[in-house]
Structures are given as structure tokens and as C-alpha cells.
Amino acid sequence: MRRTAAVLSAALIAGLVPAAAHAAPPPVPVQLVSITDFHGYLRPPTPADGGTIAGPDGATQVVGGAAYLATHLNEIRAGKKNSIFFTDGDNFSGWPFEVDVHADEPTIEVLNALGVEFSSVGNHELDVSRSFLVDHMEKGKCFGKVGVDSCFTDSTGRRFHGADFDFQSANIVDAKGKTIVAPYTIRMVKDRGRTYPIGFIGLTVPDTPVGSTSYQPDLKALDQVESANRAAAELTKRGVKAIVLNMHDGGTDASATYDNCVNPTGPAFDVARQVTPDIDAIVTGHWHAAFNCSIPDPAGNPRPVVEAANHGRLISEINLQLDPRSGEVLRDKTTSVNHAVTRDVTPDPKIQKIVDYWAAAGDRKYAEPVATITGDFTRTPNAVGESTMADLGADVHLWTARQNGPADLGVIAAKPATGSTAVRGDLLVAASNKPGDANGRVLLGESWDAYGYGNPVLTVSLTGAQLDAVLEQQWQPQANGTVKFAPLALSSNVKYAFDASRPVGDRIDPADVKLDGVALDPVKTYRVAALAYTVIGADGYSAFKAYTNPVRNNTDHETFASYLRTHKTLTPAPLDRVTQKG
Structure with a gap:
């Protein structure tokens, strides 16, 4: 009787409580994909410009080129519903002649075509002026003579219209102390009918206003840690539980390969050890270095710190898992990896067409x-x-x-x-x-x-x-x-x-x-x-x-x-x- 009663009781309970309540809903996957310090290298860089990199086994890999980058991005992002692609700054003000002589507009056309969603402000984003960044590159405002100084005709036959993405920096301010662009951006991801916000804070290397190329005496750089913490606090107040620091400052490590981390040093790691634990992942740049690290935050919890070299040679991928109830990042489930942009794949024809167009335009300009x-x-x-x-x-x-x-x-x-x-x-x-x-x-x-x-x-x-x-x-x-x-x-x-x-x-x-x-x-x-x-x-x-x-x-x-x-x-x-x- 007791056994019968126990079975009956269990059956009654099972009937009253839905089976789904016994199993926690799975985490919400979010893929973060980024590049840094592209510098307008639309064409594959030469070995002198970083066209090779040491692979995981130490062997040299031939890398770079926007059309190859596009192919790798498509492969990495395939099947990922919540995939966010962004850059870590120094996108333009590059050295290739065909880009430089066309006011960096070719780079923007390529990044638009690649689907970049946003970017931190790198020091080289300010190589001309704040207005060049905000008014010309972001908004497409012309300067000088159209077709000669700016607003060139792009590969589609249309006039330059600016970036389809925006820029962030929480620490570069004008004379009145106001940030020159938004300090952060918020992106939404969806899963099972619910929307989750993810905040991305931009930071810029502090010596930007006094650097040689980006010298801007009317601007000032605020402390990076204080700026990041302030932006993170604002995001938290807005209900954002998952926060990424997109920081155009970097470091290096002692590893000879691109997907490792040995004795990391540099300002990015100093910041990583100090900024609020509310920040869950850190993407870096500026140093043209390649590393994939995990650094404990002030509370002792590890978070990824990655950098993807330069000139489109690497892609950084961070995979977050969000708690479906709170929207917070489950740190123990976070993974990260750097991918080489090898040239053993078929170059994307759409991007290759843009690259070829600007290469030909550069040849005409040269002459x-x-x-x-x-x-x-x-x-x-x-x-x-x-x-x-x-x-x-x-x-x-x-x-x-x-x-x-x-x-x-x-x-x-x-x-x-x-x-x-x-x-x-x-x-x-x-x-x-x-x-x-x-x-x-x-x-x-x-x-x-x-x-x-x-x-x-x-x-x-x-x-x-x-x-x-x-x-x-x-x-x-x-x-x-x-x-x-x-x-x-x-x-x-x-x-x-x-x-x-x-x-x-x-x-x-x-x-x-x-x-x-x-x-x-x-x-x-x-x-x-x-x-x-x-x-x-x-x-x-x-x-x-x-x-x-x-x-x-x-x-x-x-x-x-x-x-x-x-x-x-x-x-x-x-x-x-x-x-x-x-």
C-alpha cells in the first residue's frame, strides 16, 4: 500500500507540474566577431606589410586581403543567429595609396559591404579631424571639390554616403568635456521570443590627442578605467547585464603564435585587471599584436582579452552564453579563438569587385x-x-x-x-x-x-x-x-x-x-x-x-x-x- 500510495503521489505531482519546469532553459548563445587595425588594406598585404603570420604549429601562413576576409567571415558566422560583427578601430587612415588618395572612402565601402555594425575610435580615426570622422566618414558630408577631394564615385556608381555603422569612444572629449561620439552602443539579440541587450563600450588609446598623426590640440583623453567604469555603470542602470569593452589599446605576449597567451603585458592588460567586473569580455587593438588571453577581473573571475593583429590578417571570435532568465553572461561557458585569414579559400567575388575597382582608380590617380x-x-x-x-x-x-x-x-x-x-x-x-x-x-x-x-x-x-x-x-x-x-x-x-x-x-x-x-x-x-x-x-x-x-x-x-x-x-x-x- 505504501508503495502504491507513493507511486500514486508521484504520479499526481507529475501531472500537476509541467515537465519543462524540471529542466532549466538552455543559455542564449551570442557570437562576437571582430577585426582591428585594418588600415585600409583592401588588397592582400605584402610580407613587409604583414602578409604572413606564424600559425599554431609555428609554420608561416599567408594571410590578409579583404576578399579573403569576407570568405572567412561568412564561414565563421554561418548558422549563428546572434552574431555581431564589429571592429576595434584604426579602420582607415591607412597607407595604401589607392585608399589614402581617395580620402579613405574605399575602406568604408568595403567595411559597409562586410557588414560592420560599429567600431571603437582608434587614434587613426582622428588623423584628419573630428569633423572628418563624424561628418565625413560617418555621415558622408563632402569637403573640398566633389570627386576630387572627397565624395568619390564608388564601385556601384553612387557617390560616397558614409559609413553604415557608427563609432564609440568613452574617453575622448572636446574642450567642454563632452565625448566626441557616443561612449557606447547597445545591440539586441533574440532567443525564444525574448530580447536581450548587450552593451559595447568604446575606448581610445590615451595619447591620441598628442600623437604624431592624430595630433588634435582641441581634444583630450580621459582615464581609460574611469571612463569604462562610468559607461558600464550607465549601461547597468539601463538594464544591460552583458557588457563588452571594445578598446583601441593593446599589449603583447611572449607567444610566437596568434591564438595563445604567454606572459601578457601592456596597457590593455593593466586595464583588464582593473575595470569593473560588470564588463564580461575585452577586445583590444592598436599594438598590431595577436593573442587570445583570459585575465581575471577584480573579483577574480576570468574574462577573455583578445587582439586580432592588423591589416585584416586575423579574426577574433568570442562566444558568450547568456543566462536566459537574467541576461547575464555565464563566464564559465565563454570561449574565444583567433582565426587566420588565410588565402587558401575562394575570395568573395562581391568584395573582390570593390577591391579591383579602387585598385584601378588608384592607378589612374597615381598617373x-x-x-x-x-x-x-x-x-x-x-x-x-x-x-x-x-x-x-x-x-x-x-x-x-x-x-x-x-x-x-x-x-x-x-x-x-x-x-x-x-x-x-x-x-x-x-x-x-x-x-x-x-x-x-x-x-x-x-x-x-x-x-x-x-x-x-x-x-x-x-x-x-x-x-x-x-x-x-x-x-x-x-x-x-x-x-x-x-x-x-x-x-x-x-x-x-x-x-x-x-x-x-x-x-x-x-x-x-x-x-x-x-x-x-x-x-x-x-x-x-x-x-x-x-x-x-x-x-x-x-x-x-x-x-x-x-x-x-x-x-x-x-x-x-x-x-x-x-x-x-x-x-x-x-x-x-x-x-x-x-
Whole structure:
């Protein structure tokens, strides 16, 4: 009887309670797919530009190219209902000529076609201006002459309309302390008739406003951890339980492969260890590194920290599992992996068509004539380090600055103490074998190749004494006891003499420096035009860092082409701006 009663009782209970109540509903799967630091590499990058990467077994894999990227993305995302594709910044302001010369619009067309949903603001998103990012790249607003300076016709025959995605940064603010774009974005995923929000916070590398290419003196970077925590708190108040930090700052690790994590270091990992546990996953960039890490949050719970190298070489995939009741991330079920964008797949024909279109447009742009020269402009220095090409660069800097206000002289590092020079090539009278070239003709592409590396020309204030200190740093003692000569070129209105027999640091008498025929006055303030890389001391002339009152002018490639078009015919100036005493 007891057994019969027990069976009957169990049967009654089973009849009263639905079977589904006994089993918890399965988690909600969400796939996060991202790339970083694409830099406009539509075509497969060369080995020098990162076209290879060490695979899981250490063997070299050939990677990159937008059309191959599209194929891999389609394969990775296939069958995933809740898949979100985004980028971690530095999408454009890249170095490929066909992209750069078309105001980075080709990159946006490709990213639109790939289905990017949003992006953090990288430092290179601000290489031109805040308006260029917000008004032109996001909204499609034209500047200059349509079809010449911006708003080019894309591969579909339509005019550039801007990005189909938006940008976020919680820590870049204007002079009034207001973020220049939204600090975060919210995406919704659905499962079994219910909608779940996921928040994505954007962060930008803190030195962006003072970096050489992104130098923006009217902007400011706030603390990354405080900015991320503030945005996360806002999202939490809005009922968002799953939060991702999309951070354009990175780090590195000791692993030689792209899907591993060994002794990770760098600012992204410092942030990862400090930001609120409300953040469930961290996607990084900027360092062009490749790693797949798991770092404990302040509460001791692990969360993924990933970076997908650069130039479209890798894709990061994070798979989250949401609690179906609360919408929170089940951390113990999170997985992450980096995928190589190998070229052993069929390139996506839709993307390949866009890439081919812009490659052809770049070839036509390259062949456009911009000036005529009557003699060779070369980097070959004379005995005092002066060359016709470097002198031309200094003249361009002064001319550029004067388009935007007063300037007294132009300076360029002909052979910098550290780093690379913007004087990258020669302009020769003899015709090359490139289409459209002729004797004495300078093509637009040739001007791009000869000068510039994507830096703005700045106008800054230096006293005569500070300028003299800069000139003295052309001679720098080395650890082996030698003295390195790192010549600076000055604009044509400046002449000076130096005495190499004098001690380092005392080789130039200010009285021997003449601006427009007048001796340098140590207490007078001069407006000096130079590339930002030089001004911030990255070229090795630390005395430049005493500058004040910076004004940003046009960027190097664009202003050089403008200078050539304006002057039309150029003759190399005599090498008489620098003389040696004795």
C-alpha cells in the first residue's frame, strides 16, 4: 500500500507540474566577431606589410586581403543567429595609396559591404579631424571639390554616403568635456521570443590627442578605467547585464603564435585587471599584436582579452552564453579563438569587385601630373647634410603653415636622430616606366612616394634660444663615444653656419642664424612649421618639446601635392642654406 500510495503521489505531482519546469532553459548563445587595425588594406598585404603570420604549429601562413576576409567571415558566422560583427578601430587612415588618395572612402565601402555594425575610435580615426570622422566618414558630408577631394564615385556608381555603422569612444572629449561620439552602443539579440541587450563600450588609446598623426590640440583623453567604469555603470542602470569593452589599446605576449597567451603585458592588460567586473569580455587593438588571453577581473573571475593583429590578417571570435532568465553572461561557458585569414579559400567575388575597382582608380590617380621639375630633387646630402629634397620639404612646411596663419620658418628632419624620415624618395627629371610619366613630369603617386608618412604639419612657438637648442641637437653623442649627425633642413628664408670644432651643444652661434637676413634673437618667439612627429620629440630632437601654442595644418601627402600643383614648375634651389666655419 505504501508503495502504491507513493507511486500514486508521484504520479499526481507529475501531472500537476509541467515537465519543462524540471529542466532549466538552455543559455542564449551570442557570437562576437571582430577585426582591428585594418588600415585600409583592401588588397592582400605584402610580407613587409604583414602578409604572413606564424600559425599554431609555428609554420608561416599567408594571410590578409579583404576578399579573403569576407570568405572567412561568412564561414565563421554561418548558422549563428546572434552574431555581431564589429571592429576595434584604426579602420582607415591607412597607407595604401589607392585608399589614402581617395580620402579613405574605399575602406568604408568595403567595411559597409562586410557588414560592420560599429567600431571603437582608434587614434587613426582622428588623423584628419573630428569633423572628418563624424561628418565625413560617418555621415558622408563632402569637403573640398566633389570627386576630387572627397565624395568619390564608388564601385556601384553612387557617390560616397558614409559609413553604415557608427563609432564609440568613452574617453575622448572636446574642450567642454563632452565625448566626441557616443561612449557606447547597445545591440539586441533574440532567443525564444525574448530580447536581450548587450552593451559595447568604446575606448581610445590615451595619447591620441598628442600623437604624431592624430595630433588634435582641441581634444583630450580621459582615464581609460574611469571612463569604462562610468559607461558600464550607465549601461547597468539601463538594464544591460552583458557588457563588452571594445578598446583601441593593446599589449603583447611572449607567444610566437596568434591564438595563445604567454606572459601578457601592456596597457590593455593593466586595464583588464582593473575595470569593473560588470564588463564580461575585452577586445583590444592598436599594438598590431595577436593573442587570445583570459585575465581575471577584480573579483577574480576570468574574462577573455583578445587582439586580432592588423591589416585584416586575423579574426577574433568570442562566444558568450547568456543566462536566459537574467541576461547575464555565464563566464564559465565563454570561449574565444583567433582565426587566420588565410588565402587558401575562394575570395568573395562581391568584395573582390570593390577591391579591383579602387585598385584601378588608384592607378589612374597615381598617373595624374601635378608639376614639372627642371632638375633632380634628391636626398643625396652635401658635406653639411643639406639636400635638395629635404630643403624642398622645409619649404613646403613653411608654405603650408602660412596658409593657416603666420609662420617664420619651416623645418624637416632630413636624417632624424631616431625613427624614419618623411623625406622618403627622390623626384627625378628622367621619366620612369610608370604610366603617364614623361621627362620632367611629377606624377601624383610619385609625390606620395617621395615625401610624407601621414603626419600633419604643425605650427608651434619656440623662442630663439629654444630654436637654437633644437639646431644644436643635430649632433648627438653616442654610447660608443662617437657623435651622430642628424641634419635638419630649414626653409629658404633661413641660413646658418656651424663650427664642428666646437663642443657638442655649442656649435652654432645664434648670431650666425639668419631669418630673412636678421640674426636669431634668443628671447624672441618664432612660429615654426614642422611635422608633428618632429615637434613631439619622436625624431630625437627633444628640445622641440618646449613648444607652445600648437596649430594643426594640413597633412603631409596632401599638402605636398597641393604645393606642387600651386607652384607648377620647380627648380632645385642651391645648397647654400648651411655652411661650415673653418
